[in-house]
Amino acid sequence: MTRTRRVTIRDVAVRAGVSVATVSRVLGGDYPVLPATRNKVMRAVRELDYVPNAHARALSASLPGAVAIVVNSVAVPYYAYIAQGVEEQAALEGRLSLICTTGGDTGRELAIMQMMREQRAEAVILVGSVIVDEEYRQRMAEYAHSLDAAGSRLVLCGRPPLGEGVPALVVGFDNTGGAYAVTAHLLSAGHRRILYLGLRPGHSTSDSRVAGYRRALADYGVPADPALEVKADFSRESGYAALSRRLAEGPPDFTAIFAGNDLVAAGAIQALREHGLRVPDDISIVGYDDVPPAADLGLTTVHLPHDELGRAAVRLALAREPAGPITLGTHIVVRDSVRPVTP
Amino acid sequence: MTRTRRVTIRDVAVRAGVSVATVSRVLGGDYPVLPATRNKVMRAVRELDYVPNAHARALSASLPGAVAIVVNSVAVPYYAYIAQGVEEQAALEGRLSLICTTGGDTGRELAIMQMMREQRAEAVILVGSVIVDEEYRQRMAEYAHSLDAAGSRLVLCGRPPLGEGVPALVVGFDNTGGAYAVTAHLLSAGHRRILYLGLRPGHSTSDSRVAGYRRALADYGVPADPALEVKADFSRESGYAALSRRLAEGPPDFTAIFAGNDLVAAGAIQALREHGLRVPDDISIVGYDDVPPAADLGLTTVHLPHDELGRAAVRLALAREPAGPITLGTHIVVRDSVRPVTP
Numbered sequence: 001m002t003r004t005r006r007v008t009i010r011d012v013a014v015r016a017g018v019s020v021a022t023v024s025r026v027l028g029g030d031y032p033v034l035p036a037t038r039n040k041v042m043r044a045v046r047e048l049d050y051v052p053n054a055h056a057r058a059l060s061a062s063l064p065g066a067v068a069i070v071v072n073s074v075a076v077p078y079y080a081y082i083a084q085g086v087e088e089q090a091a092l093e094g095r096l097s098l099i100c101t102t103g104g105d106t107g108r109e110l111a112i113m114q115m116m117r118e119q120r121a122e123a124v125i126l127v128g129s130v131i132v133d134e135e136y137r138q139r140m141a142e143y144a145h146s147l148d149a150a151g152s153r154l155v156l157c158g159r160p161p162l163g164e165g166v167p168a169l170v171v172g173f174d175n176t177g178g179a180y181a182v183t184a185h186l187l188s189a190g191h192r193r194i195l196y197l198g199l200r201p202g203h204s205t206s207d208s209r210v211a212g213y214r215r216a217l218a219d220y221g222v223p224a225d226p227a228l229e230v231k232a233d234f235s236r237e238s239g240y241a242a243l244s245r246r247l248a249e250g251p252p253d254f255t256a257i258f259a260g261n262d263l264v265a266a267g268a269i270q271a272l273r274e275h276g277l278r279v280p281d282d283i284s285i286v287g288y289d290d291v292p293p294a295a296d297l298g299l300t301t302v303h304l305p306h307d308e309l310g311r312a313a314v315r316l317a318l319a320r321e322p323a324g325p326i327t328l329g330t331h332i333v334v335r336d337s338v339r340p341v342t343p
Numbered sequence: 344m345t346r347t348r349r350v351t352i353r354d355v356a357v358r359a360g361v362s363v364a365t366v367s368r369v370l371g372g373d374y375p376v377l378p379a380t381r382n383k384v385m386r387a388v389r390e391l392d393y394v395p396n397a398h399a400r401a402l403s404a405s406l407p408g409a410v411a412i413v414v415n416s417v418a419v420p421y422y423a424y425i426a427q428g429v430e431e432q433a434a435l436e437g438r439l440s441l442i443c444t445t446g447g448d449t450g451r452e453l454a455i456m457q458m459m460r461e462q463r464a465e466a467v468i469l470v471g472s473v474i475v476d477e478e479y480r481q482r483m484a485e486y487a488h489s490l491d492a493a494g495s496r497l498v499l500c501g502r503p504p505l506g507e508g509v510p511a512l513v514v515g516f517d518n519t520g521g522a523y524a525v526t527a528h529l530l531s532a533g534h535r536r537i538l539y540l541g542l543r544p545g546h547s548t549s550d551s552r553v554a555g556y557r558r559a560l561a562d563y564g565v566p567a568d569p570a571l572e573v574k575a576d577f578s579r580e581s582g583y584a585a586l587s588r589r590l591a592e593g594p595p596d597f598t599a600i601f602a603g604n605d606l607v608a609a610g611a612i613q614a615l616r617e618h619g620l621r622v623p624d625d626i627s628i629v630g631y632d633d634v635p636p637a638a639d640l641g642l643t644t645v646h647l648p649h650d651e652l653g654r655a656a657v658r659l660a661l662a663r664e665p666a667g668p669i670t671l672g673t674h675i676v677v678r679d680s681v682r683p684v685t686p
Contacts, residue, residue: 027450035476042478045453046485066458074417074442075427077635084418087444096454099417099442101430107370110388111439115409119462133378135385142389266639292420293636296609 007050016044067097067314068116069125072104077291078261078306082127082157085310093318095122106139113143117150123317125310127157129205129234137162144168153317157309160204161325170325171312175205178302178330179212182286183258185300185332187220190341191256191284195246197239197268198260199231206234206260209288213258228254232264239267247275252283255341262287262294262301265337269297280339290333298336305330350391359387410440410657411459412468415447420634421604421649425470425500428653436661438465449482456486460493466660468653470500472548472577480505487511496660500652503547504668513668514655518548521645521673522555525629526601528643528675530563533684534599534627538589540582540611541603542574549577549603552631556601571597575607582610590618595626598684605630605637605644608680612640623682633676641679648673 009027013020018041026033026041033041044050067090071079083099090097098121102109116124124147130136140162144154148167155169162168186194196213200206210229217224232242239259246252259265265287269279277283287294290303305328312326352370356363361384369376369384376384387393410433414422426442433440441464445452459467467490473479483505487497491510498512505511529537539556543549553572560567575585582602589595602608608630612622620626630637633646648671655669 027448027453035478038476039478039481042449042482073427074423075420077418080417080423083442084416084444087446091446091448091451096443096451096458099426099444100439101427101442103430103434105370105434106385108434108439115439131378133381135378135382138382139385293639296636296639 007048009050011048012041012044012050015048016040065095066119066121067095067123067125067317068100068112068121069097069127069310069313070100070102070109070112071127073101074099076263078289078304079127081291081306082310082313085307085312086125086314087310088307089311089314093314095314095318113147117146117152120150121152123153123155123314125155125157125313125317126159128159129200129203130159131202132160132204133202140168141166153320155313155317157313158205169313169316169323171309171316172325172327173304173309174327174329175208176212176215178288178304178332179209179258180216181212181330181332182288182300182302183213183216184220185334186256186258186284186286186338187216187222189256189284189338192222192341193225193254194228194256194258195252195254196229196258196260197232197242198234198264199229200233200260209260232260234261234264236263236267239264240271241267243268243271244274247271247277252277254283256284256338257286259285259287262289262291262299265299265301266293266297269299280337284338286338294333295335300335300337301333302330303333304328350393352393354391355384355387355393358391359383408438409462409464410438410466410468410660411443411455411464412440412470412653412656413443413445413452413455414470416444417442419606421632421647422470424634424649425653425656428650429468429657430653431650432654432657436657438657438661456490460489460495463493464495466496466498466657468498468500468656468660469502471502472543472546473502474545475503475547476545483511484509496663498656498660500656501548512656512659512666514652514659515668515670516647516652517670517672518551519555519558521631521647521675522552522601523559524555524673524675525631525643525645526556526559527563528677529599529601529627529629529681530559530565532599532627532681535565535684536568536597536599537571538595538597538600539572539603540575540586540600541577541607542572543576543603552603575603577604577607579606579610579613582607583614584610586611586614587617590614590620595620597626599627599681600629602628602630605632605634605642608642608644609636609640612642623680627681629681637676638678643678643680644676645673646676647671 009020009023013023023041026038069083069086074080087097100112144167147154158172161170214224230242232238257268259268272283279285287299287301290301294301309328352363352366356366366384369381412426412429417423430440443455487510490497501515504513541549557567573585575581600611602611608628615626622628630642630644633644637644659666
C-alpha cells in the first residue's frame with residue numbers, strides 16, 4: 001500500500017518562497033513578521049494542508065496525543081497555573097492539551113472521564129483537593145482501570161495515592177512541609193496564639209496543611225488549641241466571612257493568622273481592615289500558594305511551583321513507565337505581613 | 344429496530360434505594376451527603392451505567408454537543424473568567440466544554456481548529472485581542488467556513504466582525520465606551536495630562552480603548568499628546584517596565600495614568616512606589632477589566648462582565664440562527680486610586 005509523504009516545513013518554505021526559519025517564526029507567532037510574509041506562509045500552509053510537526057500526533061482521528069487536565073475551575077489561580085504548566089509541557093512534547101472543568105460536580109467529572117476514555121486521550125490529569133473516602137477511592141480506581149484499558153493514563157495532582165494495584169500516577173506538593181515552615185516562621189517571630197483559618201476536615205489539601213501547622217506548634221512546645229482552628233473554604237469570601245464572625249465575637253485572642261491559602265488571606269485582611277486592625281502592626285498573617293493577590297498585599301506566604309507540578313504530571317504520564325509518587329518541595333516567600341511579637 | 348430505554352435518574356434512585364433528590368444531590372456534589380449514601384448512589388450509577396441527563400448529549404461517539412473555547416492562556420484572569428462563563432452556560436445547556444490554549448502560537452491554533460472540526464465540536468469560541476490584518480481575516484474566514492461545513496459554529500469573542508458572508512458570530516465588550524467613561528472620570532477630576540499606558544498599535548482591544556481615550560480628550564477640549572501614549576503589552580511586567588523607563592527619564596509630565604488593563608496598572612503602581620510616588624496623592628491611576636488585583640489595590644477601573652460574555656457566546660452559538668454582533672456594556676468601578684487635581 002502507498003503512503004503519501006508528509007508535507008514538511010521545507011515544502012512550505014519553498015511554496016511560500018521564504019526561508020524555513022521564516023516559516024517557523026510565522027507559525028511560532030512570537031516574532032514580528034511582515035503581514036505580507038505571514039500571508040504568503042499561511043497561504044502555503046493552507047494550500048499544502050501542512051500540519052506543524054509538534055502537533056501532527058494530535059491530529060489523528062481521535063484525541064490520542066492529547067493531554068487532558070480536569071480541574072474545578074480555571075478562575076482559581078491555583079488551578080490555572082497548574083493547567084498552564086500542563087499545557088507548556090504538552091506543547092513541548094508535541095501534544096495538544098485540553099482543560100475541562102467540573103465545577104465540583106461529580107456528574108460532570110464522570111461525563112468528562114467517559115468522553116476522554118472514548119476519545120482515547122493519552123493522559124488525563126485530575127487536580128485538586130478532595131474528600132478522600134471509600135466512594136472517592138472506588139471512583140478513581142475505576143477511572144484509572146478504564147483509562148489504562150484504553151491505553152491512557154490517569155495522573156492525580158495534589159491528591160493522595162490510591163494504593164497498590166491501581167494504575168494511577170501521583171504528583172503533589174509537600175503541603176505538610178510548607179505549612180510546618182510557615183508556622184515555624186511565625187513561632188520564631190514570637191507568636192504563640194496563631195489562628196489557622198481554613199479548616200476543612202476530610203479535605204486532603206487542607207488536612208495536610210493543618211498537619212504541618214500542628215506539628216510545628218508541637219515542636220515549639222506550644223499546646224494546640226482547637227479554638228484556634230477555624231473552618232473556612234479556600235475562597236476569599238469564606239475567609240472574609242469566617243474572620244468577620246470571629247472578630248465580631250470580641251477582640252482577637254490571637255496575634256497571628258495562618259490562612260489556608262492566599263485567597264483566604266486576602267479575605268481575612270479585608271475583615272481585619274474593617275475592624276480597624278492593621279497588618280502587620282496589630283495582627284501578623286501568612287498565606288499559602290503564592291498566587292495573586294499575595295504579592296500586591298505584601299503577604300508572606302508559601303510558594304508552590306504550580307507550573308512545575310503541571311509539567312511533572314505530563315512528563316510522568318508520557319514516560320509510560322511506572323513511577324512512585326512525586327512530591328515537589330515548597331519554600332517561604334517573606335514579604336511584609338509578619339512582625340515579631342515584643343513581649 | 345429496537346432501542347434500549349435510556350437509564351433515568353429514577354432508575355438510579357430505585358437501585359440505590361434513595362430518593363431522586365438524593366441522587367441529584369450526590370451528582371450535583373454541592374450538598375453534603377453521607378459517604379455511605381454517596382457510595383450507594385455512585386455504585387448504582389456505575390452498575391446501571393447511568394449518564395447524567397445534562398451530559399448525555401456530549402457522550403456520543405465524538406464531541407458533538409461539546410463547546411470549545413480557545414484562549415491564549417488560562418493564567419490570565421481576563422481569559423479565565425470568560426472561560427468560566429462559557430462553561431457555566433455550556434453546563435446549563437447540557438454540553439460539556441473544553442478549554443484549549445494556544446500560547447499565542449498560530450500553529451497550535453491551527454492544530455486545535457483542525458481537531459475541533461474533526462471532532463465536530465458544536466461550537467468553537469475564539470477569544471482575545473488580535474492583530475487584524477488580511478492574513479488574520481483569511482484564516483478566520485477559513486475556520487468559519489470549515490466549521491460551518493462540519494455543522495459547527497465559530498464565535499469570535501472580543502474581536503471585530505469578519506464581514507458579510509462569513510459564518511462567524513461575534514460578541515464583545517464596548518471597549519471604546521468604557522475607555523471613554525474612565526478617561527472622562529479623570530478629566531472631570533481636573534486631570535489634563537493623562538498618560539495612556541498600554542499602546543499596542545494594530546491590536547484590536549487596545550486600539551478600541553485608545554480610541555475611547557482620545558475621543559474623551561477631544562470632547563473635553565484637551566489636545567491629544569502622542570508623547571502621552573506609551574507602548575506596553577497587557578502584562579504586569581510590561582506595565583512595570585514601561586513606566587519605570589518613563590520615570591527614569593525625569594519627573595512625571597502627567598498627573599494621571601490610564602492603564603490599558605488592571606495588570607498593567609498593578610505593574611505601574613509598583614513602579615510608582617519604587618520612585619517614591621504615592622497613589623493617588625501624587626499620581627492618579629485607573630485600570631481596565633476589574634480583575635484581581637484591582638480590588639486589593641483599591642484601583643478604580645472599568646468592570647467587564649467577563650462571565651456574561653462567555654455565557655452570551657454559548658447562547659448565541661447554540662441558538663443556531665444568524666445574529667448580528669452582540670456588544671456588552673461596561674461600567675466604572677470607583678475605588679481609591681483617583682484624586683481631584685487642585686489647581
